[in-house]
Amino acid sequence: xxxxxxxxxxxxxxxxxxxxxxxxxxxxxxxxxxxxxxxxxxxxxxxxxxxxxxxxxxxxxxxxxxxxxxxxxxxxxxxxxxxxxxxxxxxxxxxxxxxxxxxxxxxxxxxxxxxxxxxxxxxxxxxxxxxxxxxxxxxxxxxxxxxxxxxxxxxxxxxxxxxxxxxxxxxxxxxxxxxxxxxxxxxxxxxxxxxxxxxxxxxxxxxxxxxxxxxxxxxxxxxxxxxxxxxxxxxxxxxxxxxxxxxxxxxxxxxxxxxxxxxxxxxx
Numbered sequence: 175x176x177x178x179x180x181x182x183x184x185x186x187x188x189x190x191x192x193x194x195x196x197x198x199x200x201x202x203x204x205x206x207x208x209x210x211x212x213x214x215x216x217x218x219x220x221x222x223x224x225x226x227x228x229x230x231x232x233x234x235x236x237x238x239x240x241x242x243x244x245x246x247x248x249x250x251x252x253x254x255x256x257x258x259x260x261x262x263x264x265x266x267x268x269x270x271x272x273x274x275x276x277x278x279x280x281x282x283x284x285x286x287x288x289x290x291x292x293x294x295x296x297x298x299x300x301x302x303x304x305x306x307x308x309x310x311x312x313x314x315x316x317x318x319x320x321x322x323x324x325x326x327x328x329x330x331x332x333x334x335x336x337x338x339x340x341x342x343x344x345x346x347x348x349x350x351x352x353x354x355x356x357x358x359x360x361x362x363x364x365x366x367x368x369x370x371x372x373x374x375x376x377x378x379x380x381x382x383x384x385x386x387x388x389x390x391x392x393x394x395x396x397x398x399x400x401x402x403x404x405x406x407x408x409x410x411x412x413x414x415x416x417x418x419x420x421x422x423x424x425x426x427x428x429x430x431x432x433x434x435x436x437x438x439x440x441x442x
Contacts, residue, residue, distance in 0.1 A: 185404045196313035202300050206293035210281040210319045211312035212416060213389070214303070216274040224269050227306035236264055236356035237368055237392065241376045245270050245388035249356060249368055254298050255279065259362040261286050261394055261405065263332060265299075268389035274307055275389055281322070285413050288323035315387065317416045327412035327423070334413075337403040338434060340395060341441035344402035353440035355392040367402070368392035371436045378429040382415075382422045390414040395437055402441055407433045 180297040200214055219227075225235060225248055233250040240246055248267040256263045262283050268275040279296035304310055317325070327332045346357055346365055369392050379385050390411070395404045404410075407430035412423065 176272055184358055197313055200300065200304070200310040200312065202294075202297050202304075206319065208319055209316050210284060210322065211278055212281050212315035212317065212414065213275050213313045213387070214278055214310035215313050216276075216303075216307035216310055218271060219269065219307070221248065221269045223258060224248060224267065224274055224307065227268070231302045231306040232387045233302065233306070236358060239355050239370060239392055240251040241371070241387055241388050241391040242379050245385055247389055247391060248390065251358060252299060252302065254296060256358070258283070258287065259360045259364060260367070263360055263366050264356070264358055264368060264394070266389040266391070268387070270386070270388075272386070275313070275386070276303055276307075277389055281317070284319055284322040285325055288334075291323075305372050315415065315417050317413075322413075325409070325413050328420075329410070331405035331412075332409035334405065334409060336406045336409060337396075339403050340434065341397075341399060341402040342400070344397045344400055344441055346397065350440045350442065351392050353436060363398075367395045367397065367440075369395060369437050369440060371433060375429070375432040376435050377392070378426040378432075382418060383420075384415060386434065387415060393433055395440075403438055404434065406430070 197215060221238070225238070228248065228250055229235060233252050236249040238246065238248050246269045248269065249263045249264050250267060255265065262279060265277045265279060279299050280293065283291040283296055301357055324333065349367070353369050355370050358366040360366060370389065371393060376391065379388055393404065395402050411429065412418070
Protein backbone atom coordinates (compact mmCIF):
# COMPACT_ATOMS: atom_id res chain seq x y z
CA UNK A 175 0.00 0.00 0.00
CA UNK A 176 1.34 3.41 -0.96
CA UNK A 177 2.04 5.73 1.99
CA UNK A 178 1.00 9.34 1.55
CA UNK A 179 2.58 12.20 3.47
CA UNK A 180 -0.58 12.47 5.58
CA UNK A 181 -0.47 8.74 6.41
CA UNK A 182 3.18 9.03 7.51
CA UNK A 183 2.36 12.09 9.60
CA UNK A 184 -0.47 10.26 11.35
CA UNK A 185 1.73 7.23 11.96
CA UNK A 186 4.54 9.31 13.44
CA UNK A 187 2.07 11.20 15.60
CA UNK A 188 0.76 7.90 16.94
CA UNK A 189 4.27 6.70 17.75
CA UNK A 190 5.00 9.96 19.53
CA UNK A 191 1.89 9.60 21.69
CA UNK A 192 2.81 6.02 22.60
CA UNK A 193 6.32 7.02 23.55
CA UNK A 194 5.02 9.87 25.67
CA UNK A 195 2.50 7.63 27.42
CA UNK A 196 5.20 5.08 28.24
CA UNK A 197 7.54 7.75 29.64
CA UNK A 198 11.31 7.90 29.38
CA UNK A 199 13.32 4.97 30.67
CA UNK A 200 15.35 5.86 33.75
CA UNK A 201 19.10 5.90 33.15
CA UNK A 202 20.85 6.45 36.49
CA UNK A 203 24.18 7.14 34.79
CA UNK A 204 22.77 9.98 32.67
CA UNK A 205 23.31 13.65 33.65
CA UNK A 206 20.84 15.15 36.10
CA UNK A 207 17.68 16.26 34.25
CA UNK A 208 16.31 19.77 34.68
CA UNK A 209 12.84 18.38 35.30
CA UNK A 210 12.33 15.53 37.78
CA UNK A 211 9.64 12.90 37.51
CA UNK A 212 7.62 12.68 40.72
CA UNK A 213 7.24 8.92 40.32
CA UNK A 214 8.67 6.02 38.34
CA UNK A 215 6.56 3.36 36.71
CA UNK A 216 7.30 -0.33 36.13
CA UNK A 217 5.27 -3.02 34.40
CA UNK A 218 2.23 -4.45 36.18
CA UNK A 219 3.01 -7.27 38.61
CA UNK A 220 1.23 -8.94 41.52
CA UNK A 221 1.63 -7.45 44.99
CA UNK A 222 3.10 -10.71 46.31
CA UNK A 223 5.71 -10.75 43.54
CA UNK A 224 6.59 -7.11 44.19
CA UNK A 225 6.96 -7.65 47.95
CA UNK A 226 9.20 -10.68 47.44
CA UNK A 227 11.35 -8.84 44.89
CA UNK A 228 11.72 -5.76 47.09
CA UNK A 229 12.80 -7.88 50.06
CA UNK A 230 15.28 -9.79 47.88
CA UNK A 231 16.86 -6.49 46.83
CA UNK A 232 17.57 -4.99 50.21
CA UNK A 233 14.31 -3.28 51.14
CA UNK A 234 12.48 -3.70 54.43
CA UNK A 235 8.69 -3.81 54.13
CA UNK A 236 7.18 -1.45 56.71
CA UNK A 237 3.51 -1.77 55.78
CA UNK A 238 1.03 -2.97 53.17
CA UNK A 239 -2.08 -0.80 52.96
CA UNK A 240 -5.05 -0.24 50.65
CA UNK A 241 -6.08 3.44 50.81
CA UNK A 242 -8.66 3.02 48.05
CA UNK A 243 -10.19 0.07 46.24
CA UNK A 244 -7.89 -1.51 43.66
CA UNK A 245 -4.73 0.10 45.04
CA UNK A 246 -2.20 -1.75 47.18
CA UNK A 247 0.54 0.42 48.68
CA UNK A 248 3.75 -1.18 49.95
CA UNK A 249 5.87 1.09 52.16
CA UNK A 250 9.59 0.33 52.16
CA UNK A 251 12.85 1.57 53.59
CA UNK A 252 16.55 0.75 53.40
CA UNK A 253 19.79 2.01 54.94
CA UNK A 254 20.30 4.76 52.36
CA UNK A 255 16.82 6.18 53.02
CA UNK A 256 16.88 5.95 56.82
CA UNK A 257 20.28 7.64 56.92
CA UNK A 258 18.63 10.86 55.70
CA UNK A 259 16.83 11.16 59.07
CA UNK A 260 14.00 12.83 57.17
CA UNK A 261 10.58 12.43 55.59
CA UNK A 262 12.42 10.52 52.87
CA UNK A 263 13.21 7.60 55.20
CA UNK A 264 10.24 5.64 53.83
CA UNK A 265 8.93 5.46 50.27
CA UNK A 266 5.62 4.13 48.98
CA UNK A 267 5.15 1.69 46.10
CA UNK A 268 1.74 1.42 44.41
CA UNK A 269 0.63 -1.86 42.87
CA UNK A 270 -2.53 -1.88 40.75
CA UNK A 271 -3.77 -3.61 37.62
CA UNK A 272 -2.01 -1.13 35.31
CA UNK A 273 1.48 -0.70 36.73
CA UNK A 274 3.80 -0.53 39.70
CA UNK A 275 4.52 3.10 40.65
CA UNK A 276 7.14 4.28 43.17
CA UNK A 277 7.78 7.61 44.83
CA UNK A 278 11.02 8.92 43.33
CA UNK A 279 13.78 9.46 45.92
CA UNK A 280 15.34 11.97 43.51
CA UNK A 281 12.20 14.12 43.39
CA UNK A 282 11.23 13.96 47.05
CA UNK A 283 14.87 14.11 48.17
CA UNK A 284 15.25 17.38 46.29
CA UNK A 285 11.99 18.69 47.73
CA UNK A 286 12.72 17.71 51.34
CA UNK A 287 16.50 18.05 51.62
CA UNK A 288 17.12 21.03 49.37
CA UNK A 289 20.74 21.88 48.62
CA UNK A 290 22.03 18.84 50.52
CA UNK A 291 20.35 16.51 48.02
CA UNK A 292 22.48 15.62 45.02
CA UNK A 293 21.25 13.81 41.92
CA UNK A 294 23.41 10.75 42.52
CA UNK A 295 22.65 10.46 46.23
CA UNK A 296 20.05 7.76 45.84
CA UNK A 297 21.64 5.68 43.09
CA UNK A 298 21.77 2.62 45.34
CA UNK A 299 18.07 2.82 46.11
CA UNK A 300 17.14 3.33 42.46
CA UNK A 301 19.34 0.43 41.34
CA UNK A 302 17.63 -1.74 43.94
CA UNK A 303 14.21 -0.70 42.63
CA UNK A 304 15.31 -1.48 39.08
CA UNK A 305 16.65 -4.88 40.12
CA UNK A 306 13.39 -5.66 41.89
CA UNK A 307 10.84 -4.27 39.45
CA UNK A 308 12.54 -4.13 36.06
CA UNK A 309 12.84 -1.05 33.86
CA UNK A 310 11.58 2.17 35.43
CA UNK A 311 10.05 4.96 33.35
CA UNK A 312 9.14 8.55 34.09
CA UNK A 313 5.49 9.60 34.38
CA UNK A 314 3.66 12.79 33.45
CA UNK A 315 3.80 14.12 37.02
CA UNK A 316 6.97 16.24 37.17
CA UNK A 317 8.45 19.53 38.33
CA UNK A 318 11.57 21.63 37.72
CA UNK A 319 14.45 20.39 39.89
CA UNK A 320 15.77 23.89 40.60
CA UNK A 321 12.42 25.02 42.03
CA UNK A 322 11.64 21.95 44.16
CA UNK A 323 13.60 22.95 47.30
CA UNK A 324 11.52 26.15 47.54
CA UNK A 325 8.30 24.57 46.29
CA UNK A 326 5.06 26.41 47.00
CA UNK A 327 1.82 25.80 45.11
CA UNK A 328 1.26 29.55 45.06
CA UNK A 329 3.02 32.53 46.58
CA UNK A 330 2.28 32.73 50.29
CA UNK A 331 1.21 29.09 50.58
CA UNK A 332 2.87 26.33 52.61
CA UNK A 333 6.37 25.06 51.86
CA UNK A 334 8.44 22.18 53.23
CA UNK A 335 9.35 23.93 56.51
CA UNK A 336 5.73 24.74 57.33
CA UNK A 337 5.08 21.74 59.56
CA UNK A 338 2.02 21.39 61.77
CA UNK A 339 2.34 20.17 65.36
CA UNK A 340 -0.16 17.37 66.10
CA UNK A 341 1.12 16.51 69.61
CA UNK A 342 3.46 18.07 72.15
CA UNK A 343 3.57 14.88 74.25
CA UNK A 344 3.98 12.15 71.64
CA UNK A 345 4.60 8.61 72.89
CA UNK A 346 4.96 5.85 70.30
CA UNK A 347 3.77 3.22 72.75
CA UNK A 348 0.47 5.06 73.25
CA UNK A 349 -0.45 5.65 69.61
CA UNK A 350 -3.93 4.58 68.56
CA UNK A 351 -3.08 1.58 66.36
CA UNK A 352 -6.18 2.11 64.23
CA UNK A 353 -4.49 5.18 62.74
CA UNK A 354 -0.97 3.72 62.47
CA UNK A 355 0.40 1.75 59.49
CA UNK A 356 4.02 1.63 60.67
CA UNK A 357 6.66 3.23 62.88
CA UNK A 358 10.31 3.61 61.93
CA UNK A 359 13.05 4.59 64.37
CA UNK A 360 15.66 6.79 62.67
CA UNK A 361 19.39 6.95 63.44
CA UNK A 362 19.07 10.43 64.98
CA UNK A 363 16.49 9.22 67.50
CA UNK A 364 13.39 10.58 65.75
CA UNK A 365 10.54 8.25 64.80
CA UNK A 366 8.72 8.37 61.48
CA UNK A 367 5.10 7.24 61.68
CA UNK A 368 2.94 6.24 58.72
CA UNK A 369 -0.75 6.89 59.27
CA UNK A 370 -3.88 5.15 58.06
CA UNK A 371 -6.53 7.74 57.31
CA UNK A 372 -10.19 6.88 57.70
CA UNK A 373 -12.02 5.76 54.57
CA UNK A 374 -13.92 8.96 53.87
CA UNK A 375 -10.70 11.00 54.14
CA UNK A 376 -9.01 8.83 51.50
CA UNK A 377 -11.84 9.60 49.09
CA UNK A 378 -10.17 12.87 48.12
CA UNK A 379 -8.18 10.72 45.68
CA UNK A 380 -11.41 9.75 43.92
CA UNK A 381 -12.70 13.32 43.78
CA UNK A 382 -9.68 14.45 41.74
CA UNK A 383 -9.25 11.23 39.73
CA UNK A 384 -5.86 10.57 41.36
CA UNK A 385 -6.18 6.88 42.25
CA UNK A 386 -3.14 6.21 40.05
CA UNK A 387 -1.18 8.19 42.65
CA UNK A 388 -2.52 6.47 45.76
CA UNK A 389 1.13 5.99 46.74
CA UNK A 390 1.04 9.44 48.34
CA UNK A 391 -0.46 7.55 51.32
CA UNK A 392 0.05 6.53 54.13
CA UNK A 393 0.52 10.08 55.43
CA UNK A 394 3.54 10.64 57.71
CA UNK A 395 4.22 12.29 61.01
CA UNK A 396 7.61 12.73 62.66
CA UNK A 397 8.23 12.45 66.41
CA UNK A 398 11.27 14.36 67.69
CA UNK A 399 11.92 14.96 71.38
CA UNK A 400 8.32 14.20 72.26
CA UNK A 401 6.83 16.54 69.66
CA UNK A 402 4.97 15.15 66.65
CA UNK A 403 4.66 17.13 63.43
CA UNK A 404 3.34 16.60 59.92
CA UNK A 405 4.09 18.31 56.66
CA UNK A 406 1.32 20.79 55.98
CA UNK A 407 -1.11 18.86 53.72
CA UNK A 408 -1.45 21.97 51.54
CA UNK A 409 2.25 21.52 50.78
CA UNK A 410 2.45 17.73 50.65
CA UNK A 411 -0.58 17.19 48.42
CA UNK A 412 0.55 19.90 46.01
CA UNK A 413 4.16 18.75 45.72
CA UNK A 414 2.99 15.13 45.35
CA UNK A 415 0.41 15.97 42.67
CA UNK A 416 2.13 18.66 40.59
CA UNK A 417 -0.27 18.36 37.64
CA UNK A 418 -3.34 19.40 39.58
CA UNK A 419 -4.89 22.81 39.03
CA UNK A 420 -6.23 25.32 41.54
CA UNK A 421 -9.70 24.07 40.61
CA UNK A 422 -8.71 20.51 41.49
CA UNK A 423 -7.43 21.58 44.90
CA UNK A 424 -10.52 23.66 45.54
CA UNK A 425 -12.51 20.48 44.91
CA UNK A 426 -10.72 18.82 47.85
CA UNK A 427 -10.43 21.89 50.04
CA UNK A 428 -11.58 19.92 53.10
CA UNK A 429 -8.88 17.24 52.72
CA UNK A 430 -6.02 19.06 54.54
CA UNK A 431 -8.13 19.58 57.64
CA UNK A 432 -9.44 16.00 57.55
CA UNK A 433 -5.91 14.62 57.25
CA UNK A 434 -4.68 16.69 60.18
CA UNK A 435 -7.69 15.61 62.27
CA UNK A 436 -7.13 11.91 61.54
CA UNK A 437 -3.46 12.07 62.49
CA UNK A 438 -4.15 14.09 65.62
CA UNK A 439 -6.54 11.32 66.71
CA UNK A 440 -3.66 8.84 66.68
CA UNK A 441 -1.89 10.84 69.39
CA UNK A 442 -4.85 11.28 71.76
